[in-house]
Amino acid sequence: MRAFDFKKYAFVFVITAAIFGTAFFISNYFNGLRIEEVRSVENKISVDILSVETQFALLAESSCEEAKGSFLSQEMGTLGEKLAYMEQRLGVDNSEVVQLKKHYSLLQIKDFLLNKRLMEKCKLGRVPILYFYTNEENCVDCEKQGYVLTYMRENYPGLRVYSFDYNINLPAVKTLIAMYKIGNVFPALVVDGKTFNGFQNLETIKTIVVPKLEGADITYVVLSPHLDDAILSLGGFLATHEYPSTVITFFTKKPSNSTSTEWDKSSGFINSNDAISLRLEENRQALNGIGVKIINLQYEDFQYRAKPDDTTALQNKITQDIAKLIPSIKSSGQLAIVGPAFYGNEITNPDHVIIHKAFMDVVKQNLNNPDVQFFLYEDLPYAIKFEHDGENLKDYLNQTYEDSGIEFEEKQIALEENILTKKEGLISAYKSQVKAFKAVGEDLLGSIIKFDKARCTNNYSIFSGCEVFYKVVPN
Amino acid sequence: MFGFEEIITHILLFTSLYTEVFLLVTFFEGKKHILKIDDSDPARYLTTTIIVPCFNEEKTVAGTIMSLLSLNYPKDKLSIFIIDDGSTDGTLSAVRQFNDNPSIKIFSKENGGKYTALNFGIARASSELIGCLDADSFVDANALKRIVRRFENPKTMAVVPTIKIHEPKSAIQLMQKAEYTLSVFIRKTFSFLGSVYITPGPFSIFRKSVFDTLGPYKHAHNTEDLEIALRMQSNGLAIDNAHDAYVHTVAPRTVYTLLKQRFRWSQGFFENALDYRFLFFNRSYGNLSSFVLPIAIISLLSVIYFVIQTLFHIFSIISNKITEVSAVGLTITTNTLTPNWFFISTGSMTILGIMLVCFTITLILIGKWLSEKRPTFSRDMIYFIVFYGLLSPIWITKAAYNTLLSRKTSWR
Numbered sequence: 026m027r028a029f030d031f032k033k034y035a036f037v038f039v040i041t042a043a044i045f046g047t048a049f050f051i052s053n054y055f056n057g058l059r060i061e062e063v064r065s066v067e068n069k070i071s072v073d074i075l076s077v078e079t080q081f082a083l084l085a086e087s088s089c090e091e092a093k094g095s096f097l098s099q100e101m102g103t104l105g106e107k108l109a110y111m112e113q114r115l116g117v118d119n120s121e122v123v124q125l126k127k128h129y130s131l132l133q134i135k136d137f138l139l140n141k142r143l144m145e146k147c148k149l150g151r152v153p154i155l156y157f158y159t160n161e162e163n164c165v166d167c168e169k170q171g172y173v174l175t176y177m178r179e180n181y182p183g184l185r186v187y188s189f190d191y192n193i194n195l196p197a198v199k200t201l202i203a204m205y206k207i208g209n210v211f212p213a214l215v216v217d218g219k220t221f222n223g224f225q226n227l228e229t230i231k232t233i234v235v236p237k238l239e240g241a242d243i244t245y246v247v248l249s250p251h252l253d254d255a256i257l258s259l260g261g262f263l264a265t266h267e268y269p270s271t272v273i274t275f276f277t278k279k280p281s282n283s284t285s286t287e288w289d290k291s292s293g294f295i296n297s298n299d300a301i302s303l304r305l306e307e308n309r310q311a312l313n314g315i316g317v318k319i320i321n322l323q324y325e326d327f328q329y330r331a332k333p334d335d336t337t338a339l340q341n342k343i344t345q346d347i348a349k350l351i352p353s354i355k356s357s358g359q360l361a362i363v364g365p366a367f368y369g370n371e372i373t374n375p376d377h378v379i380i381h382k383a384f385m386d387v388v389k390q391n392l393n394n395p396d397v398q399f400f401l402y403e404d405l406p407y408a409i410k411f412e413h414d415g416e417n418l419k420d421y422l423n424q425t426y427e428d429s430g431i432e433f434e435e436k437q438i439a440l441e442e443n444i445l446t447k448k449e450g451l452i453s454a455y456k457s458q459v460k461a462f463k464a465v466g467e468d469l470l471g472s473i474i475k476f477d478k479a480r481c482t483n484n485y486s487i488f489s490g491c492e493v494f495y496k497v498v499p500n
Numbered sequence: 501m502f503g504f505e506e507i508i509t510h511i512l513l514f515t516s517l518y519t520e521v522f523l524l525v526t527f528f529e530g531k532k533h534i535l536k537i538d539d540s541d542p543a544r545y546l547t548t549t550i551i552v553p554c555f556n557e558e559k560t561v562a563g564t565i566m567s568l569l570s571l572n573y574p575k576d577k578l579s580i581f582i583i584d585d586g587s588t589d590g591t592l593s594a595v596r597q598f599n600d601n602p603s604i605k606i607f608s609k610e611n612g613g614k615y616t617a618l619n620f621g622i623a624r625a626s627s628e629l630i631g632c633l634d635a636d637s638f639v640d641a642n643a644l645k646r647i648v649r650r651f652e653n654p655k656t657m658a659v660v661p662t663i664k665i666h667e668p669k670s671a672i673q674l675m676q677k678a679e680y681t682l683s684v685f686i687r688k689t690f691s692f693l694g695s696v697y698i699t700p701g702p703f704s705i706f707r708k709s710v711f712d713t714l715g716p717y718k719h720a721h722n723t724e725d726l727e728i729a730l731r732m733q734s735n736g737l738a739i740d741n742a743h744d745a746y747v748h749t750v751a752p753r754t755v756y757t758l759l760k761q762r763f764r765w766s767q768g769f770f771e772n773a774l775d776y777r778f779l780f781f782n783r784s785y786g787n788l789s790s791f792v793l794p795i796a797i798i799s800l801l802s803v804i805y806f807v808i809q810t811l812f813h814i815f816s817i818i819s820n821k822i823t824e825v826s827a828v829g830l831t832i833t834t835n836t837l838t839p840n841w842f843f844i845s846t847g848s849m850t851i852l853g854i855m856l857v858c859f860t861i862t863l864i865l866i867g868k869w870l871s872e873k874r875p876t877f878s879r880d881m882i883y884f885i886v887f888y889g890l891l892s893p894i895w896i897t898k899a900a901y902n903t904l905l906s907r908k909t910s911w912r
Contacts, residue, residue: 029786029787029790029791030787033525033526033529034522034791036525037521037522038518040525041518041521044517044521044855045514045517045852048848048851048852048855049848051846051851052846052847052850052851055846056846062842107842110842110843114847165823168823169823169824169826169827172823172827172828173828175828227827227828
């Protein structure tokens with residue numbers, strides 16, 4: 026048995042400590058390289074931002090293209106990931122990491138402000154999201170929100186996510202927190218100036234963000250057969266003021282021989298002239314109130330037409346009218362034309378059938394026009410009856426147009442509580458029609474709002490109801 | 501900067517590194533004492549009895565006996581005791597063929613376990629040296645001669661050989677081959693430290709006086725070869741190593757049989773360590789008590805610690821993935837597909853881990869140099885590095901768990 030040799034144990038301890046020290050040295054060396062890399066990326070971004078700012082200050086509004094071209098900082102996202110990794114490796118309290126993070130936060134704010142100015146002037150189709158998280162408590166929702174935003178950023182290049190540590194000791198971030206009234210609920214998001222507290226799921230974020238990304242430069246034209254259909258079906262969408270919109274109403278002509286129909290009587294009108302005049306006024310008030318342009322075309326309503334069943338010539342004329350609209354309404358950017366959907370001849374009003382068919386003829390002629398998108402809107406109140414039959418409209422439409430080389434994609438327009446309330450007000454503005462429906466035992470306003478509230482198939486946490494578009498796509 | 505988990509991990513990494521450096525320093529310190537292989541006759545051929553305990557080993561026992569008969573050792577100095585421990589297969593008839601050999605005595609007794617078979621033989625032996633050879637092992641022709649030369653030192657009371665895996669084929673056997681090669685180095689180094697604490701079943705040779713003084717083998721939680729060595733150490737009896745005396749043993753071929761064997765060894769180690777706890781941290785027992793045994797326990801426990809840590813990490817990765825899937829569904833993010841040096845771990849733990857693996861490979865290479873004189877890198881080392889870390893935690897954890905609950909192992 027060999028005796029315990031203290032010197033040897035001490036000697037081995039020194040060697041081991043030296044090896045251990047070497048491992049730490051190597052590890053620190055690499056961490057140093059990482060910090061250097063993050064710092065150099067930050068410096069590069071800061072120079073880039075300064076350069077775009079200067080360019081922006083120098084150039085007039087007409088030079089948006091150049092500003093767009095020089096626009097930078099996709100690196101911002103990867104920089105964020107690198108910083109998060111450094112935080113994990115070196116700890117959130119590491120002074121170098123804290124310093125880099127402060128610099129990063131400032132760069133983000135500068136990028137955000139620059140982006141905002143560019144978007145105002147140049148319609149860039151970018152959406153900024155400010156995301157506030159906390160490291161202080163175990164915020165599982167922050168982690169989930171992080172995944173959602175990363176996914177969105179990776180899939181929607183126009184989306185800019187700026188993430189801020191709520192607890193970072195930086196006056197600029199504190200100002201942002203105060204500006205957007207970020208409370209103590211995490212995560213907190215600011216999208217387009219609006220603050221959302223708590224976790225927002227992927228569907229919700231998509232619903233808020235995607236239309237803004239896609240529709241940066243889109244004008245919507247809604248085809249309304251009669252003087253209320255646009256609002257009954259899309260009152261919420263039009264009330265959001267998201268896009269410049271125009272409503273074209275077709276059947277607004279006073280019949281040459283004044284007449285008095287049952288419907289007009291139950292609407293409280295003396296005769297057809299009275300009816301059209303007052304309804305035009307109802308329509309003007311409702312649409313003007315939400316900044317929608319009005320175009321009224323002179324076609325006679327089904328109830329006033331001498332030969333209501335002779336529709337072919339009428340439909341062809343309307344097709345030509347719609348086709349002419351495409352070049353005339355807008356000279357630049359995208360145009361989206363939204364026509365009424367079809368629910369079969371039994372349910373749908375004959376005038377709606379004509380507009381639908383005329384619109385679909387135009388769609389078929391312009392399927393490959395890159396400047397125009399076509400949508401059908403879920404036409405209320407007919408959709409209520411259709412849904413009652415338990416059928417799916419998308420499938421029905423796809424079946425109807427099976428051989429036409431097109432298909433339909435459902436797009437839900439989610440509406441916040443206040444927008445839905447606005448829609449109620451807009452529908453109420455069509456007093457005569459609400460009254461006429463009441464006379465036949467139907468609650469127009471109540472049934473539409475009820476339908477909208479039940480229409481969202483995704484479980485949105487911040488929305489109260491949905492209106493539905495069906496996008497026409499070539500198949 | 502470091503959390504509790506990281507501090508513990510670093511302490512364990514330091515301990516592992518310290519152990520490897522200590523062994524290396526010890527080895528190079530003692531290297532000059534390593535004798536050149538020399539097959540000249542020993543000063544005196546000591547009379548030797550080799551006991552072969554067998555229980556149901558009809559397939560291998562004949563080969564074992566043949567290898568003993570082929571030993572380069574004077575026939576009149578060598579007795580072979582075949583002890584059939586109540587086999588129920590054809591073992592007895594397999595050994596009967598050697599009935600007429602004057603060197604061989606065949607005994608048959610009721611089954612009582614390996615240690616009873618050994619004691620049965622020891623009680624009937626009158627030679628100067630007594631050894632044991634498991635019935636699944638084969639000795640090299642010069643092994644005994646080389647061992648006996650170690651007994652020229654009058655203080656040497658037992659000599660352990662170098663054990664090699666007999667014809668390794670499966671990945672599991674190749675893994676054990678590298679492990680046994682590492683053991684060659686460790687055993688040699690432990691012998692320099694005077695701290696060999698196992699006299700393995702295959703061909704450890706004792707002076708008869710060891711048994712006369714200390715008494716026979718004990719059941720010792722099915723690891724009588726460990727217990728007798730600890731008993732010798734506690735009584736100050738020296739155990740040497742003849743790294744040039746080769747014994748070949750059949751290694752478990754499947755994961756199941758390996759786990760069963762190692763589980764018995766590990767639990768035996770824990771139980772005997774408990775029985776001989778007075779050996780720990782008692783300076784009068786030298787390096788064994790202040791270094792070798794504590795390190796053995798620490799390394800076994802650190803395996804358990806690393807397993808728990810790994811499981812915890814796997815759990816946290818899975819739980820993160822679940823959070824991600826619940827947030828955005830199943831997606832492949834492009835970032836995970838593009839490697840970037842920035843995200844490759846260069847933490848101190850990773851670097852120390854890599855250093856430990858390099859040290860371990862060095863130790864295996866030295867073991868190879870000792871046993872084969874060819875210190876080259878081979879496939880079995882890869883198997884060892886890949887599989888050993890996966891498998892050893894299983895038997896160690898189970899053995900520790902059972903020791904805590906004092907369960908019994910079964911021999912076979």
